[in-house]
Amino acid sequence: MSDYLLEMKGIVKEFSGVKALDGIDLKVHPGEVVGLCGENGAGKSTMMKVLSAVYPYGTWDGEILWEGKPLQAASIRETEDAGIVIIHQELMLVPELSVAENIFLGREITNGGFLDYEAMNAEAARLMAELKMSHVNVAMPVSHYSGGVLQLIEIAKALGKNAKLLILDEPSSALSQTETEILLDLIRGLKHRNVACVYISHKLEEIEAIADTVTVIRDGQFIGSAPMSELTIDKIINMMVGRELTEKYPHEEHTIGDVIFEVRHINCYDPLNPQMKKVDDVSFQVRAGEILGIAGLVGAGRTEMASAIFGYYKGPHSLEVYLNGEQISVKDPEAAVKHGICMVPEDRKRHGIVPLLGVGQNITMAVLPRFTQGGLINEAAEFATIRGEIDRMGIKTASPVLAIASLSGGNQQKAVVSKMLLANPRVLILDEPTRGVDVGAKYEIYKLIYELAKQGIAIIMISSEMPEVLGISDRVLVIGEGQLRGDFVNDGTLTQEKILTAALTRRQMAA
């Protein structure tokens, strides 16, 4: 009767009495791209989990019509068979299996009862090539790759299932600009084949570029839905946060002091292939109160570099670390934290959160001994701190003792950042600190970074979001293919083009 592919009406979903969704509508035409926007914890992921039957029929209220007929799926299997394919915000790959095995997980190609590796590898390679990722070896275990590549493998996995509706829950948070472009092109291609999309992202430029219609939700409530042609980014933000947000980057004066931190000759080799260099003789210095942005394409070796500095790079590596002019040994993260070098890791699920512990217990994890009295934890003191942090960071949680795994992605990120701030760092390494964080909260995190810089903390911020790097760094290092390819003072003349050119230009820089 209707020409909608999908209609969700009055969806209500409760978690132990708290309404995460309170009567939300969502309608999608065939071949339409709907941008779903909202702050962290607004309920976007929950809505998509309702749709894809991660939360099966019966655990929520409301109605879903799929091609005009009621959809009452009990499992993801059923929704996938119907043509609804979801790419979750948190990656769902099995690290020990190969790229191809992951892509075909659950629908393996067999030949006479045996796995047909040849066919699977060939098809996987074709899918990866479609994503312009031909350099990925599909026979390698997934654990060999990181960051954006993982996200693209996840996307390839979804592409292999014949979708009529593709749900992408923050697919681009781990992608570089180039990779995001590839993804957006791909979605445009799918659109031509009449495949519809629900696209969730905190990067509103992408929404603007790709969405036909935008639906905004806030605190589990439906706020509005309109064609993109009638909207602007500012209008969307306005709907999301319910107020005007004038500037994206706070700029606060802070004095830059002497060099307090220096690394020399970082060299990292591939754990599986020790011939291959991941980081090639990078050296740099950071001053007290300086915000050093590290830009580069995803896969350039920035995360490897950061993990080597923090003492947990898995493969062979060598480097010298100097704090206040004295050489120190950082053999493991414990030593790093003791020296006041702290890090917010890139992969939140694997390295950031302890899922079964409460939000509060995650926040105080690094500094727990501080709250002990006669060997026992003084819970009053601990909770006072936790409350303070939850307020300061604006972490949205029903309770400080709720397991952190049940928070929305962005709120988990805020908790992880807060954990490391409590450790009183002298040098703070932030690897993609605003990954999955909404516009309002991003602003808060930037303000916090300035606050820390004012206290004289040296900040190293790795980010694939160029505007962010340009927006808040004092100085920008550019890394390309494991090499240091640029060192710019961010004095207003630095542009994205300059950074990109530097990243792609092969040259040897004297550090």
Add this chain to the structure above:
Amino acid sequence: MIASGTKNFTSLFSRYKVLSLLFVIAVIWLLFGWLTDGFFLSPRNFSNLLRQMAITGMLASAMVFVIISGEIDLSVGSLLGLLGGVAAILDVRYGVPVVANFLVVILLGLAAGLFNGWWVAFRGVPSFIVGLAGLMAYRGVLLGVTDGATIAPVSPGFVIIGQAYLPLLVGDILAGLAFLLIAFLILRSRQKRQQYNLDVPPLWQEVAKLVAIGIVIAGIVITLDDYRGIPIPVLVMMIILGVFTLLAQRTVFGRRIYAVGSNLEATRLSGVNVRMVKLMIFGLVGLMCAFAGLTTTARLAAGSPSAGNLGELDAIASCIIGGTSMRGGSGTVYGALIGALIMASLDNGMSMLGVETFWQMIVKGSILLLAVWVDIATSAKS
């Protein structure tokens, strides 16, 4: 939507898993009581039952930490046997004074535990393998030093810790104090939770809980007093329960055990020395093996080369039945002890009925499987 009546019922049980465990115990006891014409429920047997469970309970209360941290330790049965055997040899052959003997054995237990832990934490050998190696090697050492023969008779001073009872009055006073302490802790934690604006259950529930605990404690003590009082091994186990519960819930080390089991990498990247945490857990296990070994030797008044055989399996089963997740990250000490009580009840009741050993094993195995399945089936829905 699920009917709200059953929903409330299941949520009550999933919130207080203890309730379902206690329910299981009640069923088992009533069944055996009925089948044995009430003998099973006699004070004498009850005392016996608790003494039987004490040894498994000691092992389980440390094993639970191992499992929470995502590891396993298969060597505890053999280590218990070895430490008990060493204690018997020191006593019988060399006449070492009892206190010195205990000290030596406790230190030895700690050392053996740390040795296991060192292989796991610092040498990266999977704990399953380290445990398996210990299971064989410690038993081997025991057979070597005892020549496969029972070492007896152990001196009377030694035997006390396995066979003696607290004087009735002392036992009553201790029980009263324990109850007051629990009441104080529960009410204070309630008050604190309110102070931090955390949800608290309605007051009547808290009071009901306290009354229930009071009745259980009073019931246990009165029944035990009816026979000969609180057995020393049971006292030791209760103290361990208290100390370990505090350790798990209120210390940095305890918090880290859970963190390591839930996400080792993230814990490590927060600057926590995760190896040290693991090492200490295994040290604790060694310590408990010493306690359990000494108790076993004292109870038998002899060192037996087969002491503690399969003890590791009883300990692990107790933890699992008591709600500890094999995937790590969650579990409680009191749960493990209730699990041990369930296992001991089955052993004791079936032996009393003259059920053949092979049937006993089949029943215990089935109960373990069933317990885990029920747990999985009920928690998957939430």
